[in-house]
Amino acid sequence: MNDALVPPHVRGIEVDAQTRCAHYNSPRDVVAIKMKCCGEYFACKECHDALAGHALEPWPRGERESIAVLCGACGSELTIARYLENADRCPVCGTSFNPNCREHHAYYFR
């Protein structure tokens, strides 16, 4: 079994190994979001705007059990519900997430 620890590809501008990008690159900016519109992980909404070629579509409220959040620190994928439950840190590895991300949740999740 080697299906673990193969993190999905994350698109973005200057994305590093932990999903930081040109826009958000503090030590705690390690969250990538799988976008509802295209099913691809992006480092942030600005990266999506720059590369996707279409408007970002947020996840509807009824789809909180979809796996759509990637912790760039450990490579774990989380459901939206699990991420929003405690958006301050990764429930798997405990890495702190940037608290400012909360202000952006409305772009990704309705």
Ligand SMILES: [Zn+2]
């Ligand atoms: Zn998209």
Ligand SMILES: [Zn+2]
């Ligand atoms: Zn970005």
Ligand SMILES: [Zn+2]
């Ligand atoms: Zn983690």
